Amino acid sequence: NRQIRLARRPKGMPDESCFEMTEEAIPRLREKEVLVRTLYLSVDPYMRGRMNEGKSYVPPFPLGEVIVGGVVGEVVDSRHPDFAKGDLVVGQLGWQDYSVAPGKHLTKIDPDLAPITTALGILGMPGLTAYFGMVDIGKPKSGETVVVSGAAGAVGSAAGQIAKLHGCRVVGIAGSEEKIRYITEELGFDAAINYKTVPDIRKALSQACPKGVDIYFDNVGGDITDAVLTKINYQARIVLCGQIALYNLEKPDVGPRNFTRLLINSAMMKGFIVSDYADRFPEGMKRLTEWVSQGKLKYRETIIEGLENTPRAFLGLFRGENIGKQLVKVADP
Ligand code: NDP
Numbered sequence: 001n002r003q004i005r006l007a008r009r010p011k012g013m014p015d016e017s018c019f020e021m022t023e024e025a026i027p028r029l030r031e032k033e034v035l036v037r038t039l040y041l042s043v044d045p046y047m048r049g050r051m052n053e054g055k056s057y058v059p060p061f062p063l064g065e066v067i068v069g070g071v072v073g074e075v076v077d078s079r080h081p082d083f084a085k086g087d088l089v090v091g092q093l094g095w096q097d098y099s100v101a102p103g104k105h106l107t108k109i110d111p112d113l114a115p116i117t118t119a120l121g122i123l124g125m126p127g128l129t130a131y132f133g134m135v136d137i138g139k140p141k142s143g144e145t146v147v148v149s150g151a152a153g154a155v156g157s158a159a160g161q162i163a164k165l166h167g168c169r170v171v172g173i174a175g176s177e178e179k180i181r182y183i184t185e186e187l188g189f190d191a192a193i194n195y196k197t198v199p200d201i202r203k204a205l206s207q208a209c210p211k212g213v214d215i216y217f218d219n220v221g222g223d224i225t226d227a228v229l230t231k232i233n234y235q236a237r238i239v240l241c242g243q244i245a246l247y248n249l250e251k252p253d254v255g256p257r258n259f260t261r262l263l264i265n266s267a268m269m270k271g272f273i274v275s276d277y278a279d280r281f282p283e284g285m286k287r288l289t290e291w292v293s294q295g296k297l298k299y300r301e302t303i304i305e306g307l308e309n310t311p312r313a314f315l316g317l318f319r320g321e322n323i324g325k326q327l328v329k330v331a332d333p
Contacts, residue, residue, distance in 0.1 A: 078103070152323050
């Protein structure tokens with residue numbers, strides 16, 4: 001059983017030396033446990049926080065242990081009454097070929113409903129994050145202007161489309177021309193800004209948002225957020241979903257800046273963690289599944305093959321190598 005472990009804690013931007021691949025025999029199943037063969041695994045920006053020593057909202061990955069993350073897999077052996085060989089499941093398992101987990105930590109997925117990879121993306125944690133962040137905190141109303149940063153990623157691409165479904169004008173900010181084309185031409189965003197090439201992001205925002213910004217769904221923080229805050233309207237809602245631009249800083253950034261804009265506009269900024277909404281996941285899943293099956297909510301996945309390439313896939317998130325949800329394919333179903 002090949003496994004990827006945390007070899008050292010990074011300072012600043014992590015690299016491949018933070019990870020090591022080891023091999024170990026598969027443990028024997030105990031009562032109520034299930035053996036799962038990994039098919040796809042998810043790499044997510046929040047995992048960067050878990051590589052640090054200090055506690056965030058999730059405890060740090062222990063040094064030397066297998067990295068834990070979202071996995072879609074196939075049951076190959078079971079000592080739990082609810083699971084049988086061949087079942088497809090999703091759960092927080094490990095960066096490894098096989099995982100042993102208590103059955104109560106696994107959820108069955110129906111491959112006839114949607115491709116199984118979606119359980120890690122649009123019909124999983126990132127989709128739910130977009131849904132609750134936009135609907136519950138953003139509270140989009142028809143005709144409002146919405147800006148989404150990290151707009152071509154797993155969460156951002158869904159958040160922008162959900163705002164479109166509520167009748168909003170949606171402007172995305174992303175880091176490549178391919179991403180700009182994707183969100184405007186395929187996802188129906190009304191305008192998009194390439195933050196890496198635009199000479200003046202404030203001017204570009206003014207042009208793209210002639211009526212100002214009513215909702216800002218923030219995945220990145222930093223300079224982009226500083227700029228968007230200068231454009232917010234009276235009673236704007238700022239959904240603080242992620243701050244990826246800050247995750248690899250060795251020293252905390254100066255700021256946040258432009259908070260006077262919140263004050264003079266009676267605006268609100270609210271952070272959240274998707275698990276805050278755990279009791280409403282069924283509602284979110286129902287809406288997301290309906291929209292996906294009706295073709296109203298599109299999604300893309302960037303898939304790298306091979307367990308050994310998982311660190312590279314993870315590090316690619318911080319270089320913007322993914323469009324939509326970044327996954328690793330570990331084995332064929
Ligand atoms: P993405 O699919 O959006 O992948 C990350 C993207 O972030 C990259 O593709 C890149 O796109 C962009 N990025 C990377 N570095 C920077 C930078 N320095 N400045 C600006 N953009 C950058 O990831 P997710 O959709 O999974 O997550 C998006 C955000 O949401 C993250 O901040 C994550 O932590 C947060 N999140 C929060 C949750 C919650 O419960 N609150 C749950 C899930 C995610 P580009 O080419 O455009 O730069």
